[in-house]
Amino acid sequence: MDDKLNVISDIKNENGEHMDYYSNNESTDIQQQVIAVISEVLSMENLESDTKFEDINVDSISFIKTVVSIEDKFGIEFDDEFLYIEEIPTISAMVEYIKLKMS
Amino acid sequence: MISIIESKYINLGISQLAGYLRHHGVNVDLLFFHDGESNDYIISQIGCNYTYYAFSISQTNVVRIQNIVKVIKRNDIDSKIIFGGSFASMYYEEIARDIPLVDYIVLGDGEVPMMHLISGKPLNDYPYIYTSKNLSSHYEMYQNNIIDWEIAEDYFVSNNKKRHIHSIISKNNICTGSCTFCCTYKSRHIEYKPIDTMVSEIIKFNDLYGVSHFYFIDNDLFDPGNQFAKERIFKFCEKVLELGKDLHFYCSAKATTFKDNESDNALLEIMYMAGFDSVFLGIEAANNDDLKLYNKKNRVDDNINSLDLLRKHKIHPDIGFICFNPYSSLSTLKDNFQFLIDSKIENITHYTQSFLEIYKDSPLYNLAKKQNLLGEKYDYMHLDQYKYISHDADKIISIVSFLKEQFKDSQEFAIEDSWSRFAVFYNGLLRYNKSLEVFNEEYNLLKQQYFDSLHWYFSKLYIDNDIEFCRTNFDRFLLEYQNNKKELYKLRARIIMKDIRSHKDEVHTDTSPIELK
Numbered sequence: 001m002d003d004k005l006n007v008i009s010d011i012k013n014e015n016g017e018h019m020d021y022y023s024n025n026e027s028t029d030i031q032q033q034v035i036a037v038i039s040e041v042l043s044m045e046n047l048e049s050d051t052k053f054e055d056i057n058v059d060s061i062s063f064i065k066t067v068v069s070i071e072d073k074f075g076i077e078f079d080d081e082f083l084y085i086e087e088i089p090t091i092s093a094m095v096e097y098i099k100l101k102m103s
Numbered sequence: 104m105i106s107i108i109e110s111k112y113i114n115l116g117i118s119q120l121a122g123y124l125r126h127h128g129v130n131v132d133l134l135f136f137h138d139g140e141s142n143d144y145i146i147s148q149i150g151c152n153y154t155y156y157a158f159s160i161s162q163t164n165v166v167r168i169q170n171i172v173k174v175i176k177r178n179d180i181d182s183k184i185i186f187g188g189s190f191a192s193m194y195y196e197e198i199a200r201d202i203p204l205v206d207y208i209v210l211g212d213g214e215v216p217m218m219h220l221i222s223g224k225p226l227n228d229y230p231y232i233y234t235s236k237n238l239s240s241h242y243e244m245y246q247n248n249i250i251d252w253e254i255a256e257d258y259f260v261s262n263n264k265k266r267h268i269h270s271i272i273s274k275n276n277i278c279t280g281s282c283t284f285c286c287t288y289k290s291r292h293i294e295y296k297p298i299d300t301m302v303s304e305i306i307k308f309n310d311l312y313g314v315s316h317f318y319f320i321d322n323d324l325f326d327p328g329n330q331f332a333k334e335r336i337f338k339f340c341e342k343v344l345e346l347g348k349d350l351h352f353y354c355s356a357k358a359t360t361f362k363d364n365e366s367d368n369a370l371l372e373i374m375y376m377a378g379f380d381s382v383f384l385g386i387e388a389a390n391n392d393d394l395k396l397y398n399k400k401n402r403v404d405d406n407i408n409s410l411d412l413l414r415k416h417k418i419h420p421d422i423g424f425i426c427f428n429p430y431s432s433l434s435t436l437k438d439n440f441q442f443l444i445d446s447k448i449e450n451i452t453h454y455t456q457s458f459l460e461i462y463k464d465s466p467l468y469n470l471a472k473k474q475n476l477l478g479e480k481y482d483y484m485h486l487d488q489y490k491y492i493s494h495d496a497d498k499i500i501s502i503v504s505f506l507k508e509q510f511k512d513s514q515e516f517a518i519e520d521s522w523s524r525f526a527v528f529y530n531g532l533l534r535y536n537k538s539l540e541v542f543n544e545e546y547n548l549l550k551q552q553y554f555d556s557l558h559w560y561f562s563k564l565y566i567d568n569d570i571e572f573c574r575t576n577f578d579r580f581l582l583e584y585q586n587n588k589k590e591l592y593k594l595r596a597r598i599i600m601k602d603i604r605s606h607k608d609e610v611h612t613d614t615s616p617i618e619l620k
Contacts, residue, residue, distance in 0.1 A: 068600055080596065083592075
């Protein structure tokens with residue numbers, strides 16, 4: 001599981017602050033869309049990119065509800081290994097994973 | 104009010120207490136924590152702005168709560184610390200001796216004594232609250248013999264955990280059993296809550312908070328087990344069905360409650376249809392010697408028949424089980440293991456940590472004390488430190504030592520049991536969403552792998568008594584256990600995704616109490 005976490009962080013590192021595939025504007029746009037989706041699903045406000053799901057008491061079922069909405073929004077499909085908060089612990093990790101799947 | 108428990112389930116007792124106090128105008132915050140959360144985190148969440156800090160005390164949390172209390176008192180020496188719960192009630196003298204920072208220990212059911220305390224009434228000669236300054240000549244546990252208060256709308260709303268679960272009491276607080284390991288004596292006088300009131304309560308919580316999971320916290324929903332009591336629950340189920348809602352219920356019953364006759368089959372059928380996912384049975388043992396020792400009315404055949412009947416009606420049986428007691432022999436251990444594995448009991452703690460705990464003043468305590476079976480290390484923190492009297496005692500002690508050494512403090516096994524929770528969860532989803540049956544084959548395969556692994560490993564321990572084999576192969580067993588759990592998580596996630604997609608406009612899955620992580 002740790003290796004998979006590294007996949008996300010490695011991609012982030014390889015491409016500087018963000019992935020090469022996306023401009024800063026595109027990245028920001030994706031991030032804003034992700035935050036909007038999560039805010040709606042979880043009925044929460046003031047979410048930031050570094051917000052940890054665990055800190056806002058997101059349980060595994062709420063997390064999967066979020067995943068379903070994000071899949072619909074971005075037309076992607078999460079791999080089974082990434083259906084847990086442990087694999088995608090923060091909103092920024094979610095954004096990185098979405099960018100990876102869209103690339 | 105603060106609860107720190109092993110699982111991520113909410114603490115129903117403290118929730119009920121908080122609801123009662125709120126209903127009576129007391130400003131109560133309810134904070135739930137679990138074992139995986141650090142003391143620093145818990146302290147940061149609790150803060151230091153309260154007059155009273157009330158903790159639900161158990162054998163497993165008393166040490167860490169002692170440390171938390173030190174910090175609270177350091178921040179505000181005038182704050183008042185209250186302990187409560189059945190463990191604190193039983194061992195108030197020992198706890199007060201070991202944790203002098205505690206100001207009050209509420210004895211027995213806490214609702215009325217807590218109101219007494221918070222109202223500022225005098226405590227002198229009040230027997231239901233222990234304080235070092237109370238010079239009462241005697242103390243006793245308060246008993247809510249009759250639950251005559253109205254429901255509190257905010258019973259189970261906590262400040263830090265979103266858990267949409269509610270518990271229901273269907274009658275006054277009684278117990279018709281007389282188990283020798285129990286030291287809580289309750290009234291046997293039954294007064295039932297009207298069915299219409301229970302259903303109104305369900306509707307209210309479902310409408311107000313979207314609660315769809317309800318626990319009946321009566322010791323036995325079907326007391327005293329006669330036809331009238333069963334017909335009462337039948338009527339309850341009829342009323343629930345009329346609501347047309349996707350609801351989930353959990354309750355406890357005796358292993359002698361259900362018989363394979365026409366009326367009980369009809370009852371179980373309508374219970375399933377109404378939403379009963381799981382019934383907890385006080386099975387406790389799989390050999391008649393142990394069952395007699397515990398003064399259980401059920402015998403091994405009743406246990407097997409009850410499990411079969413529940414499963415026939417797709418209701419998942421959860422069980423209470425004790426494998427080890429001072430009178431255990433290799434033969435009783437073998438019988439217990441064989442029952443667990445043959446009956447496909449998922450909960451791994453039944454295989455690894457099911458040691459009888461002998462509570463002070465229980466009939467078994469008196470017996471063990473009389474026979475000098477309480478060991479030198481036996482005390483309120485080590486209730487399973489008794490002697491074994493069988494001629495196999497040395498071997499049994501080796502098995503016990505091995506189990507404690509390998510399993511007791513292992514985080515892997517300390518986490519709430521995955522398979523039994525998942526089985527209940529899946530069962531509940533299947534009732535309302537038949538499209539999930541496509542996962543049955545995968546589910547059954549994974550479950551069989553799980554039991555194959557349990558059988559392979561624990562048969563060596565309980566049947567062959569080959570501790571060396573178990574020691575040598577522990578890592579292999581652990582790996583199989585972990586891999587199985589990983590696959591289970593994946594399956595669970597896919598099931599939830601399909602369920603959400605099947606009911607995109609509905610929200611019933613978000614209220615599940617099942618939390619596997």
